[in-house]
Amino acid sequence: MRYYISDLGQYVGQKIELKGWVYRTRSSGKVKFLELRDGTGVVSCVFFRGDCTDDVFTRFDELTQECSLKLTGTVRKHPKHEKVYEIGVTDFELIGTSKDYPISPKDHGTDFLMDNRHLWIRSKRQHAILKIRHEIIMSVRDFFDGRGFTLTDAPIFTPAACEGTTNLFETKFFDEKMYLSQSGQLYAEATSKAFGKVYCFGPTFRAEKSKTRRHLIEFWMVEPEVAFNDMYENMELAEQFMEYIVQRCLKNRPDEFKTLERDISKLAPVVAPFPRLHYREAVDLILKENPAFIVGDDFGAPDETIISSKFDKPVFVHHFPQAIKAFYMKEDPSDRGYAMGSDLLAPEGYGEIIGGGQREESVERLLLKIAEHKLNEKDFQWYLDLRRYGSTPSSGFGLGIERAVAWICGLAHVRETIPFPRLYGRSYP
């Protein structure tokens, strides 16, 4: 029988054994305190001379930050706080020592903390972020699994470069040249014709040689795809999805938001429907504050902030110019020159978190696009087959998990959103 701190409420009055690590110690004469953490929570353990032997009371002084131990004691309700418990210690056994633990409560530089990421994750703040990350991932899966989507994961080794090779990691697959996937979308389109509603969810890679607060080299992306959906149904799916994720985190992770000092009043309004702006409407807003913006261009981070600052929930921008969008995106036949896609911009300056839209379903038009984008037609034979055999309207989107975590947690940098980040210039530990 293993006892965990998260379950202490079930054992009030009982003598139990806990295993964990020392988070902090303090002592004041005849009472000594130790905060024990075991990954499920932190509990105050009280050493009171008389409850424990003199030997145990003395050995307390051997306990250092992050040493591991087995501890025996009685579970008690906290004298003042509801649903808080403490342990009246009777004995303990040191399991693993910890001499000069490198991370102390004092401030450390970012490089030092990143070098010690394997230890840094033990701290309360990092712990809270990664718990919210897990909640977000569970929400993603439950949302799709509960709505009849089939998970069909895409391969990482991909022969074709669907958005140009600039930011692709080229690698060798035995004697062949291949790339590490930057999106599972094309594969999800194939499986959506078999399963109707699908999603893929795995790591994706972009070889961007830039250090920004929003880019990871290796990041997780979830990409649903629905056969027969048009771009408007796609936006409805995306807004229901984001509402579900945010509201579930608010419900299930209040303690973690508190640890992060996140202003959750900023998340409460994230309820569908979200506002929608045509690219032209968005440009009008941008030009008022950034007159240098060139109409027809994609938005920069400051432009996205101009738009999102006008709303208290995420906002869609749809119908971007066809010229700046990927080859597979469908041009709107009733709005020439504009693509049937949309980006979703998160509030508070977090920028684009979702990109998606409706795919070109005609094999002839797709062939023209492949030529225009100077892509190799041979690489896309199987993708063209999806239009040759029972083509349908089809729409989907991609959500970058780490950007969602950064926004929901209110973080300044995406590097804290994943257990072991890979950034330009950072591949350790």
Add this chain to the structure above:
Amino acid sequence: MRYYISDLGQYVGQKIELKGWVYRTRSSGKVKFLELRDGTGVVSCVFFRGDCTDDVFTRFDELTQECSLKLTGTVRKHPKHEKVYEIGVTDFELIGTSKDYPISPKDHGTDFLMDNRHLWIRSKRQHAILKIRHEIIMSVRDFFDGRGFTLTDAPIFTPAACEGTTNLFETKFFDEKMYLSQSGQLYAEATSKAFGKVYCFGPTFRAEKSKTRRHLIEFWMVEPEVAFNDMYENMELAEQFMEYIVQRCLKNRPDEFKTLERDISKLAPVVAPFPRLHYREAVDLILKENPAFIVGDDFGAPDETIISSKFDKPVFVHHFPQAIKAFYMKEDPSDRGYAMGSDLLAPEGYGEIIGGGQREESVERLLLKIAEHKLNEKDFQWYLDLRRYGSTPSSGFGLGIERAVAWICGLAHVRETIPFPRLYGRSYP
């Protein structure tokens, strides 16, 4: 409002619209039949002259295998079968044509089917396999999420080679040499010291230049790790886990097992506890049937079959010789020369599906092991830190998803267990 075939029972007597693809057609004079599939199921659609116009009745002949269409009709109970429905068609609209669909009911060679994997997945058998794969993945996540484990995904770009570089994909991370992950275990050990109970679950890579029915180049692996667990608690976790997965598939996927003609009486006995054999006991069994086996060696596939054929449920073999195991595995202090790990062999000749065990927790012994295995100590500084700061006993295991899918579905080859397999000599589509 979108209607799906899986929900037809709710709409009996109503006129609805379905969107999907033609699975098969047949006609007999004044009645014509079409089997429509939409990814959630297959339904018989009946064209009866009088119910539909002459024009609709005539246009039926334009419908070819895998063309897509929108169809209107009334939902009816099947005259004979319980919980089966059919559609009395009144109208339809062809959406995407399908001329000379390459996969017909006749037998095709494996290479042809693999080249057309993007279409092959539309067939009933592949559909059933991938639905069971999804059920297995959902079971994996629900098992751990429901038991207080935290998901902490490991990076794909890894600087260190934990089991030698022979089967590693070397790749460039900008100017650095790195590898594609073959296991997230070392990282899960780090996060288990922060969260207690963790798992990682993502794609892993082995550059094996061999074509066997059990190896993929790119495969998904789930790896739980529990701080303070010993090798015996680890086996208990693994057997509860496998029982949960198998029993849940049996409960939720009876139709898919039927499609696959899987003998589910072979899966029913998969209930914990599983039998356990010491390596020496397993060797005794092997030697009776394979006298050429060299004591001290790892098992070959035929040796695993000898053992697993003796049991009707998965069987653990524990305490393999230390010499053939990875550097991080703990030697049993009370059984010198043997490692505190175990493999789980699936029945019916499917061989090893789980490998795991207890990790060496002493920094001094781990340093010796790293030197013995001629690994680069510098690469493992962060891993050694886990022993320097609050080391604990720690155990975990890895389950290869595709091998589990192959066994549970009763497949002859692992290539059908994943939407887009990557094999030696196979990287398309």
